[in-house]
Amino acid sequence: MEVMSREAFEAVVSAHHGEIFRYLQRVIGRAGDAEDLSQETFLRAYRAYGSLPGEANVRAWLFSIATNLARNYFRSETRRRRAYGQVRASVREAVASAPEGECLSRQTGAVVEEILQRLPPKQRLAFTQRKIHGLEYAAIGRSLGCSAESARAHVFQALRKIRQALDGHGLLGGPDR
Amino acid sequence: MSGKPAECTEIQDDLLAAALGEATPGARRRVERHLAICPSCRWEFREFRAVDGAVTALREERLPRQRLARARERLEARLTDLRRRLLVYRVFPSPLGPILIARSEAGISLVEYLDPGTSLRASRLGHIPGAELVEGGGELEAAYRELLEYLRGRRRRLEWPLDLRLVRSDFQRAVLQATAAIPYGAVIPYAGLAREVGQAAAVRAVAQALRWNPLPIVIPCHRVIGTSGALTGYAGGKVNLKRRLLSVEGVPTASRAGELGIRPQAMYALYPGEREYCLPTCPSFATQPPAPLTRFASREVAEAAGLAPCTTCRPDLHPISR
Numbered sequence: 001m002e003v004m005s006r007e008a009f010e011a012v013v014s015a016h017h018g019e020i021f022r023y024l025q026r027v028i029g030r031a032g033d034a035e036d037l038s039q040e041t042f043l044r045a046y047r048a049y050g051s052l053p054g055e056a057n058v059r060a061w062l063f064s065i066a067t068n069l070a071r072n073y074f075r076s077e078t079r080r081r082r083a084y085g086q087v088r089a090s091v092r093e094a095v096a097s098a099p100e101g102e103c104l105s106r107q108t109g110a111v112v113e114e115i116l117q118r119l120p121p122k123q124r125l126a127f128t129q130r131k132i133h134g135l136e137y138a139a140i141g142r143s144l145g146c147s148a149e150s151a152r153a154h155v156f157q158a159l160r161k162i163r164q165a166l167d168g169h170g171l172l173g174g175p176d177r
Numbered sequence: 178m179s180g181k182p183a184e185c186t187e188i189q190d191d192l193l194a195a196a197l198g199e200a201t202p203g204a205r206r207r208v209e210r211h212l213a214i215c216p217s218c219r220w221e222f223r224e225f226r227a228v229d230g231a232v233t234a235l236r237e238e239r240l241p242r243q244r245l246a247r248a249r250e251r252l253e254a255r256l257t258d259l260r261r262r263l264l265v266y267r268v269f270p271s272p273l274g275p276i277l278i279a280r281s282e283a284g285i286s287l288v289e290y291l292d293p294g295t296s297l298r299a300s301r302l303g304h305i306p307g308a309e310l311v312e313g314g315g316e317l318e319a320a321y322r323e324l325l326e327y328l329r330g331r332r333r334r335l336e337w338p339l340d341l342r343l344v345r346s347d348f349q350r351a352v353l354q355a356t357a358a359i360p361y362g363a364v365i366p367y368a369g370l371a372r373e374v375g376q377a378a379a380v381r382a383v384a385q386a387l388r389w390n391p392l393p394i395v396i397p398c399h400r401v402i403g404t405s406g407a408l409t410g411y412a413g414g415k416v417n418l419k420r421r422l423l424s425v426e427g428v429p430t431a432s433r434a435g436e437l438g439i440r441p442q443a444m445y446a447l448y449p450g451e452r453e454y455c456l457p458t459c460p461s462f463a464t465q466p467p468a469p470l471t472r473f474a475s476r477e478v479a480e481a482a483g484l485a486p487c488t489t490c491r492p493d494l495h496p497i498s499r
Contacts, residue, residue, distance in 0.1 A: 007282070009256075013249075013252065013253070013256070017245075017248075017249055017252065018239075018240070018245055021240060021245060021248055022238075022239070022240055025240060026235075031244075035248045035251070038248065038252070039248070039251065039252050039255060042252055042256065043255060043256065043259055046256060046259060046260070046263070047259075047263065047265075047309075047311045048311075048313075050265055050313055050315060050316035051265075051313050051314040051315040051316060052315070053315070109231045109232075109234050109235055112228065112231045112232055112235070113235060127232075130197075131197070131229070131232045131233065131235075131236075132232070132235055132236050155197070156190065156193045156194075159193055159196070159197065159225060159228060159229070160193070162228050162232075163221075163224050163225055163228050166224070166228065167224075
C-alpha cells in the first residue's frame, strides 16, 4: 500500500490550517477553544498521517478529524449548556437590535451566524461543511458517521430552521408583491 | 406543515435543493413549474435563497491574519515537539516469532523480539522516556515485507533509513557501526570487533553494547560470536534465533556438548588486517600470533567483501566441501 510521506506534512499544514481553524471557529464559536481544537486536529492528523493511503482526500480527512473533535466538545454537557445559554441571549439581541432598512445581506449574515450556533450540532456541522466549505455530502456523511443522504437531510433541516428563526424579523424584505 | 397542499409538501426537497443551488436539472424544472403557480412557495423560495445568499457571503470571511499567524506558530511548536517524540510501531508475525518494528520520522529506531504474550508496557518500546507511541500500519509495511524477504534468504540487505536515537553512548554507536559493516555470511568474534573499534581489551563492553542493540537483524549483531566459535548469547537468551539468522546466511552451525556454535572448519577465514582469505587450515596462521579471525560462509561471500584468495593455501583451488 502506498502511504503518505510524513515529510510532506508541512505542506498539509500550510494548505489547510487556516480553513480548519475557520471551520472550528464557526462551529464552536469560542476563539480559544477553536484554536485548541484546530491544534489537536493537526496533531492527530500527524500521528495518523503515515498510515493514510496515498490517494486519500487529505482536506476531507482533516475536516472529519476536526468534526469529530467538535462533536466531542459539544458532548461535554456543562460546556454545551453554557454556550447554549449565551448564544440564545446574543441571538435575541442581534435580532432585536437589527435596524430596519440597513444593508440587509450584511445584517442577515451576522444574524445567520448567530442562528447557526443554535442549531443542533450535526446540522450545524453539516451545514457549515456544505455551505461554507463546499464539501461533498459523501465526505460530510463520513465525518458525521452517517450516509450522504442523512448529511443532506441535516443541511436541508438546517436551512429550514434558519429561515424559521429569521421569520417575523423582517430581515428578508417584504413579501413577494 | 399542516394545511399545506400536497404538491407543496412534495416539492419541498427539490425546492430546498434549488435554493441551495444544487438541484438536478429535472428538479429545477419541477420547482420552476410549481413556483409559477404557487405564490406561497415562491415567497418561501425567495427566503431560502436569501438565507443561502447570506450564508454564501460568510464564505468570504477570513480570520484576522495576526491571530491566524499566532495560532500557526503555536501549532508548529507543538508539531515540532511531537515529531521528535513520535514513534510509530507495529507488531508483526515472523518466522522468528512476533517482532515489533518502530520508526520515527527519521527512520527505523527499534526492532524488538517479543515473547508471546508480552505486553507493550513490558517491552523495550514501553520504556523509552518521553516517547509518544502510536500503533501504525501502512508506513511500516514496506519494512516488514523486506524483513520477511530477508528472513527467507531472498534479500541480503535491509536498506532502511535508521534512527539511532536509542543508542546509549558513543562507544555503543562505534560498536554498532562496526557491526553494521560485517558482511552477510560472515562472523567475527567479540574480540575481533573490540579490535575494530580500537579497544581490543573491551570485549565485555562490546558484548554489552550488542546486548542492547536497538536494531537487531538490520544491525547484524548475530554475526558476532565467541572466540571459540560458540554463538554465546543473543537478545537475552534467544541464541536459537541467532542460529537461525546465521543459517539463513549459509553459516554452518552445530551443537557441541549442548552449546551452539559455528563450524569453523567449514568456513573460510581472514586474519585481522589481511586482504586475502584462507582455508581454515592455512599454514600462515601457525606463523602469526593468535588473533580473532573473521570467518566466511563461502568464497563468494569473502570475495564480495573485496578479498582475494590466499596465494599460500589457495582456497580457489581447494574449496571447502560441505
